[in-house]
Amino acid sequence: MYKILACFLVCCIGYALANDLMTYHVVTISLLTPGQGMSVLIDGTHYPLQQSSTVPMLYTGSAPKSQIGYQYTITKGGNPMETEIFERSAEYLSEEQSFNDVYGQSWRKLDDMKPLPQLYAFDRERYSPLGGMSDPAASNLYEDGTVATIHISASPEQVLAMHQNKMDKKINLLADFTYINYNSIQEFKNVSFKVSGHSSRQWSKIPYKIKIPRKAYPDGLYRRWHLKLRSESTDPTMVREKLYNDVLKSTGVIAARGGYVSCTKKVTRLYINDKPIGLFLTVDDPASSTFIRETMYGGDRKLHIGAIIKADAAEGSTTANLNYLGQDPDLYESETYEIKKESPKGHPSAVSDLIKFTKFIREYNASSVPDDARAVKIWEEHLDITSYIRQLAVEWITGNWDAHQYAGNNYIIHRDTVKNRYVVLPVDFDYTFGNGVEADQTRFLTGKPLEMSEGQPVNSYLWDKVRSTPYLLNMYYETIKDINAQLMTPDILNAHVDSIVNLIESSIVWEQSLVTQTTGLKSAKSIADFKSAFVAGSKNKIDLLIGLKEWIKIKHSSILQL
Numbered sequence: 285m286y287k288i289l290a291c292f293l294v295c296c297i298g299y300a301l302a303n304d305l306m307t308y309h310v311v312t313i314s315l316l317t318p319g320q321g322m323s324v325l326i327d328g329t330h331y332p333l334q335q336s337s338t339v340p341m342l343y344t345g346s347a348p349k350s351q352i353g354y355q356y357t358i359t360k361g362g363n364p365m366e367t368e369i370f371e372r373s374a375e376y377l378s379e380e381q382s383f384n385d386v387y388g389q390s391w392r393k394l395d396d397m398k399p400l401p402q403l404y405a406f407d408r409e410r411y412s413p414l415g416g417m418s419d420p421a422a423s424n425l426y427e428d429g430t431v432a433t434i435h436i437s438a439s440p441e442q443v444l445a446m447h448q449n450k451m452d453k454k455i456n457l458l459a460d461f462t463y464i465n466y467n468s469i470q471e472f473k474n475v476s477f478k479v480s481g482h483s484s485r486q487w488s489k490i491p492y493k494i495k496i497p498r499k500a501y502p503d504g505l506y507r508r509w510h511l512k513l514r515s516e517s518t519d520p521t522m523v524r525e526k527l528y529n530d531v532l533k534s535t536g537v538i539a540a541r542g543g544y545v546s547c548t549k550k551v552t553r554l555y556i557n558d559k560p561i562g563l564f565l566t567v568d569d570p571a572s573s574t575f576i577r578e579t580m581y582g583g584d585r586k587l588h589i590g591a592i593i594k595a596d597a598a599e600g601s602t603t604a605n606l607n608y609l610g611q612d613p614d615l616y617e618s619e620t621y622e623i624k625k626e627s628p629k630g631h632p633s634a635v636s637d638l639i640k641f642t643k644f645i646r647e648y649n650a651s652s653v654p655d656d657a658r659a660v661k662i663w664e665e666h667l668d669i670t671s672y673i674r675q676l677a678v679e680w681i682t683g684n685w686d687a688h689q690y691a692g693n694n695y696i697i698h699r700d701t702v703k704n705r706y707v708v709l710p711v712d713f714d715y716t717f718g719n720g721v722e723a724d725q726t727r728f729l730t731g732k733p734l735e736m737s738e739g740q741p742v743n744s745y746l747w748d749k750v751r752s753t754p755y756l757l758n759m760y761y762e763t764i765k766d767i768n769a770q771l772m773t774p775d776i777l778n779a780h781v782d783s784i785v786n787l788i789e790s791s792i793v794w795e796q797s798l799v800t801q802t803t804g805l806k807s808a809k810s811i812a813d814f815k816s817a818f819v820a821g822s823k824n825k826i827d828l829l830i831g832l833k834e835w836i837k838i839k840h841s842s843i844l845q846l
């Protein structure tokens with residue numbers, strides 16, 4: 285009797301072990317049709333998964349822990365219809381759950397991303413534990429080698445109205461937002477969701493902005509609350525902006541990070557109300573105080589941070605050229621210098637500080653300034669000149685024309701109240717590496733650095749004055765040569781570009797199968813268009829002359845001749 289009971293217990297335990305249940309999670313990037321479902325296939329048996337009630341493309345369910353491998357299956361009426369052609373190794377299963385797998389995609393995180401080397405350190409004085417080499421703008425949001433999935437849920441009527449009136453910058457909806465990465469599912473209620481950008485709204489695939497309420501979500505999404513979803517419609521490769529993010533990180537510049545690389549932007553697959561929308565690059569919004577606080581002040585909530593001004597050339601009557609216009613604050617148009625955050629109490633207002641700065645620029649006289657390192661000291665009292673010169677060097681090497689020196693556009697000025705000076709943060713990098721401005725491209729590609737703004741009105745009085753001191757101009761040249769020799773070589777950049785292509789290629793194919801949300805201009809239509817945009821410019825397309833890799837190669841050798 286005793287023996288029989290003992291055996292019974294042992295058998296029960298054996299049975300329970302073999303049937304140890306765990307949770308499987310899979311995301312379908314192409315939504316299933318009614319009647320279809322999802323199951324997980326383990327050792328020849330299908331176990332049905334349940335669709336999430338809040339995130340329709342997510343399926344989860346309990347099933348035994350696979351010992352060797354498992355596959356996901358699309359079912360119809362409960363019967364298997366299509367099974368993944370590869371097996372997922374059980375090696376990556378924990379006792380409790382699978383990663384958030386993506387149906388039909390064998391990897392969850394690509395390891396071989398060929399990151400760019402870190403050429404320059406960040407600010408050595410603050411928040412830089414590793415001798416300034418670790419990125420203060422790093423976030424798990426930008427983990428290398430991953431493509432996350434985003435779901436936005438809002439009133440269908442409101443979304444339709446927003447898309448039909450996409451040129452209206454005031455429309456802003458309340459939405460629920462879900463973010464799914466391979467190892468995390470995060471849900472946010474009542475985020476604000478809107479179309480963003482200026483001219484990019486003309487495209488059929490438009491960019492968006494998301495704002496997560498900070499009170500309700502004190503940790504945000506990996507400590508970010510303001511996100512831009514960049515559509516990259518002007519760039520058929522969808523790689524240029526991400527590459528620029530990564531170059532800024534490598535050159536020690538605090539700026540938006542994005543996409544698939546640690547400390548860069550993340551590319552996300554976006555769904556709105558259960559319709560797949562496409563592939564986007566998630567990037568930071570440096571015009572937000574949450575980003576500035578996180579990256580420049582270590583997230584310190586008690587600190588009263590200084591003014592944030594968005595410098596823009598598209599809306600006002602002039603470009604954001606930092607020209608001194610006199611003491612009257614009204615002369616500094618709020619469209620050109622949009623105050624995103626006022627100065628804290630007890631400090632001069634944002635615009636009065638700006639006037640002081642433009643006056644300093646106007647009065648700067650190179651012939652009365654020593655032509656040596658003392659010039660750097662003089663500027664440092666007003667501006668983070670090191671970061672500024674690096675930014676301008678990168679503008680030149682990438683031909684970034686929709687930016688500070690050529691266009692007086694797309695940058696943020698932040699008043700650092702700790703150091704009592706300004707810092708410039710660049711934004712929006714799709715018009716780079718040979719994208720756009722047909723006529724001037726050749727000059728950008730093979731000309732000399734100071735020819736960038738030739739024939740243009742002065743769009744940066746700041747840059748005009750900085751470069752009037754030969755010592756500073758030489759710093760700029762040396763920075764260009766240094767970056768060109770050690771970072772922006774065809775070998776280094778192309779390896780990185782290829783790893784990004786490997787990451788997003790299947791998403792590009794997927795996106796091309798989708799219907800766009802709005803009417804407007806369309807970019808590349810086929811995978812052949814996508815691939816050829818790296819090799820050469822498509823001459824008949826709007827605003828595009830030079831292939832991405834073509835730019836990298838010719839520009840590199842042109843700078844070697846300097």
Ligand SMILES: *[C@@H]1O[C@H](CO)[C@@H](O)[C@H](O)[C@H]1NC(C)=O
Nearest residue numbers: 458472473474475497500501
């Ligand atoms: C979201 O907003 C609605 C309407 O204002 C409110 O009733 C609800 O409590 C909010 N939910 C959360 C989680 O903040």
Ligand SMILES: *[C@@H]1O[C@H](CO)[C@@H](O)[C@H](O)[C@H]1NC(C)=O
Nearest residue numbers: 646647648649650651652653
């Ligand atoms: C700049 O400084 C030089 C030398 O001090 C002086 O001769 C010149 O007049 C100044 N230029 C202006 C525009 O003030």
